[in-house]
Amino acid sequence: MKKIIFAAIVAITLVGCGHSKQGLSFNPNDGQEAELTMPNGEVVKYTAYEHLYYVKNVEDTAYQYLNVYVPEGATRSTPILLRTYIGGYMAAKARGPQAGDATGRALKEGYVVVIPGSRGRNSVQDSTYTGRAPKGLLDLKAAVRYLRLFDREMPGNAERIIIDGTSAGGAMAALVGATGNHPAYNDMLAAMGAAKEKDDVYAAVCYCPITDLEHADMAYEWLFNGTSSRQRSAQLLPISNQLKEQFPNYINSLNLKDWDGNPVTADNYIDLLRKELIRSAQTAKNAGADISDTLGFSFNEERMGGMPPINGGKKMALPTMRAPQPQRGEYVVGLDIQRYLNYVANTQPLKTAPAFDTKGVLGQRASAENEEFGGADGSSVNFTVYSAYKNGKDLPKEVVDNVYLMNPMNFIGEMEATDGKSKAKSEHTLAPHWYIRHGARDRDTGFPVPLNLALKLNEAGCDVNFIFAWNRPHSGDYALDELFGWLKSIM
Numbered sequence: 201m202k203k204i205i206f207a208a209i210v211a212i213t214l215v216g217c218g219h220s221k222q223g224l225s226f227n228p229n230d231g232q233e234a235e236l237t238m239p240n241g242e243v244v245k246y247t248a249y250e251h252l253y254y255v256k257n258v259e260d261t262a263y264q265y266l267n268v269y270v271p272e273g274a275t276r277s278t279p280i281l282l283r284t285y286i287g288g289y290m291a292a293k294a295r296g297p298q299a300g301d302a303t304g305r306a307l308k309e310g311y312v313v314v315i316p317g318s319r320g321r322n323s324v325q326d327s328t329y330t331g332r333a334p335k336g337l338l339d340l341k342a343a344v345r346y347l348r349l350f351d352r353e354m355p356g357n358a359e360r361i362i363i364d365g366t367s368a369g370g371a372m373a374a375l376v377g378a379t380g381n382h383p384a385y386n387d388m389l390a391a392m393g394a395a396k397e398k399d400d401v402y403a404a405v406c407y408c409p410i411t412d413l414e415h416a417d418m419a420y421e422w423l424f425n426g427t428s429s430r431q432r433s434a435q436l437l438p439i440s441n442q443l444k445e446q447f448p449n450y451i452n453s454l455n456l457k458d459w460d461g462n463p464v465t466a467d468n469y470i471d472l473l474r475k476e477l478i479r480s481a482q483t484a485k486n487a488g489a490d491i492s493d494t495l496g497f498s499f500n501e502e503r504m505g506g507m508p509p510i511n512g513g514k515k516m517a518l519p520t521m522r523a524p525q526p527q528r529g530e531y532v533v534g535l536d537i538q539r540y541l542n543y544v545a546n547t548q549p550l551k552t553a554p555a556f557d558t559k560g561v562l563g564q565r566a567s568a569e570n571e572e573f574g575g576a577d578g579s580s581v582n583f584t585v586y587s588a589y590k591n592g593k594d595l596p597k598e599v600v601d602n603v604y605l606m607n608p609m610n611f612i613g614e615m616e617a618t619d620g621k622s623k624a625k626s627e628h629t630l631a632p633h634w635y636i637r638h639g640a641r642d643r644d645t646g647f648p649v650p651l652n653l654a655l656k657l658n659e660a661g662c663d664v665n666f667i668f669a670w671n672r673p674h675s676g677d678y679a680l681d682e683l684f685g686w687l688k689s690i691m
């Protein structure tokens with residue numbers, strides 16, 4: 201009898217409290233049944249586990265937890281879509297699945313969906329800013345560790361986590377993908393009471409990542425300097441000219457290779473960009489898009505050897521054959537880049553110069569990024585040598601360190617080997633699969649930023665699916681058929 205009572209108490213305790221490890225908990229019996237109506241009227245049923253704190257030492261109760269949504273039929277081998285709603289480097293709430301974006305689609309496709317909250321540049325507790333860099337990233341890494349800690353207890357496979365984000369969230373997805381298990385973050389994660397687990401992920405889906413922040417200003421001016429918008433601005437042009445001059449050295453320092461393995465340098469970078477934009481236009485044209493003659497592209501009925509490879513040259517897809525149009529031709533064979541960039545700048549006015557590290561230059565106000573690298577007192581700071589110098593200052597070491605930790609480019613390929621910070625290289629794990637998109641008329645960061653990220657990852661041996669998405673402005677979670685087709689192909 202005693203034995204039965206004891207067993208009953210154990211059983212009730214397990215059912216009531218769920219599992220607790222390292223001061224973190226998950227209760228598989230705590231789920232709430234719910235449903236989501238998709239845009240086509242289809243109803244998707246799922247079980248919701250909400251408000252799961254992913255660190256032991258919660259500093260900001262409003263953000264440091266995650267929600268898990270398990271569709272009917274999910275098992276322990278089901279992939280997990282981890283969607284961050286970070287935008288503008290701000291704090292993001294852990295919300296519910298949305299019928300119109302990748303979370304709803306993922307549930308419908310049978311994926312487990314996880315939506316973590318995370319601190320950001322605007323999160324405050326008791327007049328302390330809780331989420332300045334790299335705190336938002338640390339929160340996402342802690343969320344991944346939590347999923348790994350409870351991998352056995354929770355439906356979904358923590359070895360198949362796909363992180364998805366847009367813009368600043370795309371940058372965060374790139375960071376989570378590039379910094380898996382990297383020791384540079386270990387002490388900070390330990391101090392937060394994050395699970396002692398790995399934090400690498402299987403795939404990163406990065407829409408228009410606002411990343412490589414310390415080089416984004418030079419990339420922007422190198423790209424847009426020749427537009428009439430910049431040329432007409434007597435005030436911004438001198439800044440633009442100076443920043444533009446810095447880009448070639450940076451490009452040459454990256455030792456990039458194109459998809460075919462040919463060296464990419466400052467001298468041929470514009471050719472690469474032209475090819476990539478032609479690839480974007482050709483892909484859209486093959487799918488039926490009508491591309492205006494006014495944008496700068498030229499067309500031909502013959503390929504003229506100019507058609508760049510589809511999908512990084514890996515999976516060569518020949519353009520579909522349609523009846524030739526006598527005037528313009530099926531093939532996009534050339535591009536007047538200046539004309540195209542003027543078109544981009546006309547669809548939405550360019551950012552100011554500098555585009556990111558704005559604070560104090562020409563008396564301008566702090567940007568989102570100036571705040572992201574600012575202090576817990578709510579201050580904003582310069583984070584590039586250029587803008588600091590313009591303000592007669594040096595960059596404090598703390599800022600330099602944070603900028604380093606917030607740039608995925610530092611953790612990909614041989615840059616890591618030469619910087620002396622790669623002691624535990626064996627633990628460091630890059631996500632093996634990458635889906636990177638940047639709109640072909642997105643002017644929130646320069647085209648080289650996402651392209652360099654993609655090429656660097658490709659060179660490091662990752663599977664990279666990259667394209668400038670035709671006619672897309674700054675946006676994310678689009679072309680979901682394509683995204684989910686790709687996800688299926690990597691599972």
Ligand code: DHB
Pocket residue numbers: 286287288289366367368369410568569644645
């Ligand atoms: C975002 C957009 C920006 O232009 C920027 O500088 C930072 C973040 C965003 O949409 O997240």
